[in-house]
Amino acid sequence: MRIGVLGGTFDPIHHGHLAAASEVCAVLGLDQILITPASHQPFKEPHDAASAEDRVAMCRLAVADDPRMEVSTVDVDRGGVTYTVDTLRDLAAAMPTAQLHFIAGADALARLHEWKDAEALPGLARFVGVTRAGHSLPPETGLHALVEVPALAVSSTDVRRRVRLGAPVRYLIPTAVADYISMHDLYLGGTDD
Ligand code: ATP
Ligand code: MG
Numbered sequence: 309m310r311i312g313v314l315g316g317t318f319d320p321i322h323h324g325h326l327a328a329a330s331e332v333c334a335v336l337g338l339d340q341i342l343i344t345p346a347s348h349q350p351f352k353e354p355h356d357a358a359s360a361e362d363r364v365a366m367c368r369l370a371v372a373d374d375p376r377m378e379v380s381t382v383d384v385d386r387g388g389v390t391y392t393v394d395t396l397r398d399l400a401a402a403m404p405t406a407q408l409h410f411i412a413g414a415d416a417l418a419r420l421h422e423w424k425d426a427e428a429l430p431g432l433a434r435f436v437g438v439t440r441a442g443h444s445l446p447p448e449t450g451l452h453a454l455v456e457v458p459a460l461a462v463s464s465t466d467v468r469r470r471v472r473l474g475a476p477v478r479y480l481i482p483t484a485v486a487d488y489i490s491m492h493d494l495y496l497g498g499t500d501d
Contacts, residue, residue: 311403312341313433314411315383315395317349318363320489321370322467322481324460326377328438331457332411333376336436341411342380342399343367346390351419356468358494360384369484391424396432408433409452414443417451471495 314329321343329341345363358366364381371377382398383390396408410433412420417437420426429435434452437445441459462480470477472495477486489495 309340309403309406310336310338310409311399311406312336312338312409312411312436313344313380313395313399314341315344315346315390315392317352317357317464318343318345318367319358319464320363320366320467320481320485320494322460322462322464322485323479324440324457324462326370326374326482327460328411328413328440328455328457329377330374332409332436332438332455335455336409336453338376338409341377343371343377344380344383344395344399347383347387348389350389350391350424351422355465356472356495356497362488362492362494366485366488369488370482372484393423393425393428393432396429400432409436410434411436411438413438413440414445415440417449418443418446420446420449468495472497 312332314325316325333341345367347360364379364384367379371379383395386394392410396410399408437449437451437454438457441461467477467481471489
């Protein structure tokens with residue numbers, strides 16, 4: 309099995325994530341994409357974050373009708389701060405014959421060298437970069453592949469801000485995710501993003 313792994317906070321998941329995952333799956337001919345929400349992200353500033361349970365639930369709703377995609381809770385189950393090296397080690401242990409492809413957007417790639425055990429990462433997965441609107445790619449990436457994704461200038465930060473201000477989020481996130489956010493009163497109290 310050739311597996312794509314898209315890690316992130318998914319707070320909330322949006323169509324930029326889904327378009328990137330879908331494109332990598334098609335271009336590289338992968339069998340499955342695992343959307344892997346972090347427990348706690350090392351680089352994130354505090355904001356009005358949703359719980360891990362809510363973020364996982366929204367990811368599940370977002371991929372429910374796409375048979376190529378599944379949500380993995382390895383990071384949420386492990387708890388604590390999420391490091392990609394642990395994600396990949398746990399996934400490799402659970403799926404010893406799988407060939408893992410870790411997907412990272414241009415903004416994430418720029419900081420790859422700062423990740424925990426950065427030198428161990430290439431031995432654990434093939435790294436696949438994806439283009440992201442508003443972010444340029446770092447010059448030296450050492451990537452297995454770079455996939456151009458249809459540009460969707462959407463971020464979770466912007467979605468949270470829109471929810472807080474009552475601005476539209478339709479067409480930026482799946483309808484089921486938008487319904488979940490309003491049903492659970494998420495993202496109404498933040499002020500710092
Ligand atoms: P936040 O604004 O809270 O940081 P985000 O939109 O950047 O949220 P993350 O969960 O941080 O979402 O991103 C997870 C992964 O998805 C990262 O590798 C990121 O680069 C990638 N990604 C996010 N949005 C896009 C997009 N619109 N196009 C391509 N890749 C994206
Ligand atoms: Mg981000």
